Amino acid sequence: MPAKDMSELVSLCQRRGFIFQSADIYGGMKGLYDFGPLGVELKNNIKRSWWSNMVYERDDVEGIDSAIIGPSITFEQSGHAATFNDPLTECRECKSRMRTDKMADPTKCETCGSKNLMEPRAFNMMFKTQYGPTEDSGSVAYLRPETAQHIFMNFKNVLDTTSRKLPFGIAQIGKAFRNEIIARNFVFRVREFEQMELEFFVQPGEDEKWHEYWLETRLKWWESVGVPREKIKVVDVAKDDLAHYSKRTFDLEYEYPHGHDEVEGIANRTDYDLGNHTKNQSELNLTAHVHENTKSNARLAVQDLEAKKWVVPYVIEPSAGLERAFLAILNEAYTEETLPAKEGKDAETRLVLKFKPHLAPIKAAVIPLAKNKPELVNLAKGIKADLQKLGLGRIIFEDTGNVGKAYRKHDEIGTPLCVTVDFDSLEDNAVTVRNRDTMEQQRIQIADLSAYLRKFYTL
Ligand code: GAP
Numbered sequence: 001m002p003a004k005d006m007s008e009l010v011s012l013c014q015r016r017g018f019i020f021q022s023a024d025i026y027g028g029m030k031g032l033y034d035f036g037p038l039g040v041e042l043k044n045n046i047k048r049s050w051w052s053n054m055v056y057e058r059d060d061v062e063g064i065d066s067a068i069i070g071p072s073i074t075f076e077q078s079g080h081a082a083t084f085n086d087p088l089t090e091c092r093e094c095k096s097r098m099r100t101d102k103m104a105d106p107t108k109c110e111t112c113g114s115k116n117l118m119e120p121r122a123f124n125m126m127f128k129t130q131y132g133p134t135e136d137s138g139s140v141a142y143l144r145p146e147t148a149q150h151i152f153m154n155f156k157n158v159l160d161t162t163s164r165k166l167p168f169g170i171a172q173i174g175k176a177f178r179n180e181i182i183a184r185n186f187v188f189r190v191r192e193f194e195q196m197e198l199e200f201f202v203q204p205g206e207d208e209k210w211h212e213y214w215l216e217t218r219l220k221w222w223e224s225v226g227v228p229r230e231k232i233k234v235v236d237v238a239k240d241d242l243a244h245y246s247k248r249t250f251d252l253e254y255e256y257p258h259g260h261d262e263v264e265g266i267a268n269r270t271d272y273d274l275g276n277h278t279k280n281q282s283e284l285n286l287t288a289h290v291h292e293n294t295k296s297n298a299r300l301a302v303q304d305l306e307a308k309k310w311v312v313p314y315v316i317e318p319s320a321g322l323e324r325a326f327l328a329i330l331n332e333a334y335t336e337e338t339l340p341a342k343e344g345k346d347a348e349t350r351l352v353l354k355f356k357p358h359l360a361p362i363k364a365a366v367i368p369l370a371k372n373k374p375e376l377v378n379l380a381k382g383i384k385a386d387l388q389k390l391g392l393g394r395i396i397f398e399d400t401g402n403v404g405k406a407y408r409k410h411d412e413i414g415t416p417l418c419v420t421v422d423f424d425s426l427e428d429n430a431v432t433v434r435n436r437d438t439m440e441q442q443r444i445q446i447a448d449l450s451a452y453l454r455k456f457y458t459l
Pocket residue numbers: 145146147148178180187188189190191193195197262263264265317319320321322323324
């Protein structure tokens with residue numbers, strides 16, 4: 001049962017320390033967010049799951065972690081300098097700025113209703129900066145609007161150092177920056193975000209087959225992180241709406257509280273990018289439109305020894321936004337349950353985040369029944385330290401001294417297991433393990449706890 005609206009997710013994220021408005025002590029910066037103690041754990045777990053699925057569990061993908069800043073030539077060759085624009089209009093009355101392609105009525109201001117709008121103009125979304133101490137045209141650089149261009153620029157480096165043959169891929173997770181005209185819907189549309197991108201290089205002619213393959217593979221991953229297929233609409237993007245580099249794109253649109261919207265794009269980028277970053281383009285049989293005169297000194301191609309020619313691979317690109325994945329996963333986990341009345345207690349509702357265990361920010365909370373009893377506290381701290389060594393993720397020592405409150409808190413932040421140390425533990429060397437989803441409690445020997453957790457997290 002997902003959240004009823006976005007405000008429920010926003011409020012939970014602020015209350016429990018998942019996400020904060022960036023620079024909030026100075027009034028905040030729109031479209032920029034900071035991830036708090038729980039947010040960073042969830043984010044890292046999503047990244048780990050993606051990396052594991054896209055790199056470690058395969059034999060045909062390598063990873064990189066590139067620079068965030070790129071020289072202006074990169075984005076001239078990639079087409080971003082010329083085409084990475086949104087249509088911007090401004091209201092002359094209230095000074096609101098709007099994207100005309102997202103307005104229900106592009107002749108009327110969305111804020112004050114005035115029809116006194118400026119003529120729309122193309123607004124380039126890249127953040128410009130300079131590198132080095134001089135301010136001449138050669139020092140112009142951009143914060144990357146996608147991680148992909150640095151993957152293309154590293155194509156030959158990876159090929160030469162790993163001796164890969166087609167088909168193979170290069171994966172990267174990292175920051176991307178877009179000066180969005182309007183940042184909205186919490187972390188859905190922001191100006192600084194992370195992308196999880198794979199560029200998968202294939203023989204031209206095999207691209208359509210691989211495009212279908214990656215659509216299926218990605219839907220399976222979404223299912224594995226708790227986002228079921230029926231919540232994702234696959235949109236075969238209309239020709240007129242395709243990005244400048246794409247021959248065909250499948251957009252995966254998740255059912256967010258604000259409506260269906262893109263969580264991932266899977267594009268067939270053809271030989272457009274490698275071609276554009278390659279020297280002597282005219283010697284290659286490029287099919288996509290290229291921007292000639294690159295200053296690149298490399299030929300981003302593979303040799304076909306039999307046919308004695310160079311082949312510029314086609315590229316299939318699954319590209320997911322980490323913040324949008326975070327929001328979808330959080331929304332799917334969000335559950336409000338009514339617990340029936342029992343033992344003189346009224347019925348009550350509980351809010352619980354039913355994350356898949358591998359994504360949960362906290363893997364287990366170890367709680368001593370009383371916080372002023374050194375024997376219990378020391379035993380609980382020792383158990384925490386031992387469980388932490390398992391390498392499953394964050395285990396915390398929970399010193400509230402109120403087990404009921406601790407259970408409520410850990411339901412609300414999605415901790416799958418709570419381990420309670422009570423007075424009997426001092427005698428029977430056992431603890432109570434409470435399961436988040438079933439709320440069942442089980443007595444387990446302290447000596448068996450590590451094996452229990454290891455099994456729980458590998459199921
Ligand atoms: N390299 C391909 C590329 O960048 P894109 O569709 O523009 O394609 C890929 O972006 C993904 O990045 C989107 O599906 C979305 O999840 C995420 N994304 C794009 N703009 C975003 C923004 N302003 N805020 C948060 N995520 C964004």
